[in-house]
Amino acid sequence: VSAGPGPPASGGASLQHGSPVAVALDLGGSNLKAGLVGPGGTSASLVSRETHAELGYEAVLSEIGKVVEELRADARERELSVVGIGVGAPGPLNRPAGVIEFAPNLGWSQAPLAADLARLTGIPQVRLENDANAAAFAESWVGEGSGARCLLGVTLGTGVGAGTVIGGRLFTGAGGLAGELGHVVVRPGGRLCRCGRRGCVEAYFSGWALVERCRDRATEHPRHSLALDALTPEAVIEGWLRGDPLAGPVVEFGLRCLALALAACLNLMNPDRVTFFGGLSRSWDLFGPILVDHVRGFALPSAFVAATFTTSRLEWAGVLGAGGLVLSQSADL
């Protein structure tokens, strides 16, 4: 069990004997994070491992099963009462059925994760949730968004997603699909997205798109300074900062595309807080102010001024949210 990416939200000190906890997992394209989550966002046994999605669904499922067993053993030792399993995963999902419908960043489709995990572990209550929804819920539950009337959580990682929490309750839409920000089309007929449609936000500003766009356009900008073979999204953003002729236009255009979709969110949902999560959000200080400035240009002024833009301080937001949604007593909207 390797160390997590940052300090746990809580050392577990306040998890009382007999306390109800969820076994919570955040399943990402790169990392599988997990832990025990209790009332008020208390947590224990936080772990992070590589997902190794390339080994296929069965192998990852088996690994998840092992993590769950370890956490159950931890819970027993701490005399905590496991009430269920919460899993945050990239989507789109069929949430009621507990099925990952299509997760290009994991390479899976129609994966019945909730049923398989229930069978594997014998724990009947398994809640599968969109990873961006889980993170947004955590920010509203125990993060800085706890006072927000309408919180929009935006995950900028390998892919792009969003979750909305209205008055402390997760808004899922009629079929649990709400928040698919990454697949808002901003350039009709534009770049092919991993979802199969053209011109989605995610095809212009996401971990995969920043890297792919630079590779696709490299021959047009022979004087570029990027190491294309081992290119990372962070390296593209650094290239943009130092004026690289390849990375520069890719990031500039990507920011404008993301701003268009965010401005639509502001006009349609009028959030008072917009919180960013995910790997790319760690470079927020570099691109955030420019992104927000583009949003200002595209959104209604009154909707723009109503919103505060921040990055989350919750390193384990996905895990906390997946657990919190299992413990939560209030129904989704």
Add this chain to the structure above:
Amino acid sequence: VSAGPGPPASGGASLQHGSPVAVALDLGGSNLKAGLVGPGGTSASLVSRETHAELGYEAVLSEIGKVVEELRADARERELSVVGIGVGAPGPLNRPAGVIEFAPNLGWSQAPLAADLARLTGIPQVRLENDANAAAFAESWVGEGSGARCLLGVTLGTGVGAGTVIGGRLFTGAGGLAGELGHVVVRPGGRLCRCGRRGCVEAYFSGWALVERCRDRATEHPRHSLALDALTPEAVIEGWLRGDPLAGPVVEFGLRCLALALAACLNLMNPDRVTFFGGLSRSWDLFGPILVDHVRGFALPSAFVAATFTTSRLEWAGVLGAGGLVLSQSADL
């Protein structure tokens, strides 16, 4: 008092003596509609007059005051108990303050309608609501959307607006601005909108935009068949249907712009019902199927199939909703 645009939702037969009612108004750029609205969407004394917005705010306010007095007299005669005034108006509004911030289609800005009406009538409870929100609420309250988990009401009139009702409760966002569909930017740097920004949906597909775009582009298509001096949005749509070279591309492009914004709504909010209101929606049979087909191309497939697209059968949706929101016991989201 002229007749309304269609049969009233109810003849008032089921408004019982002593029943609580709202004096409800729907203030549009062309018409001022009003009536008494009671429990379950019962109604009486429905009237429709021309707004005459060109006479200015004070004149319209005075006219509204007269309508309210007539309806109060009706209520007294019917032994109904007036609990408040509900007004649906175009926006953006400052709802908590009861102020119309900016209504280009009325020619007003910073109009403190709620306070002025309370002073003028002596009725302290005046609720100012976005007209699209009021219509959406009516459809969920007493229309065909009553079973919807998430209803998106889209008003296609002189301007374009939207309202969202989640589980029977109006979703207003943090500051009451949610649903500004008309000002979602779909063409950055595009046509100037009446809101002052460029490339809004409303600048491509709305009553005013269809007419203005045809006038602006008339010299490019000298063989067109439109009567430009007395051009109406309906005439533009009819021109498109008969293959007019000026109206055709204007409507085609407008439908694609509106579809982009609707697809964003589907991805972000996953409504199970999308209901259209307003003058242009009367031509729904002509353009609706093509619009829906464009939406299909831009939205996530699972979000698209979850949504049913219809026009409202409530002729008085704006009035019913404005009244219903005054009577409603459940708080907004």
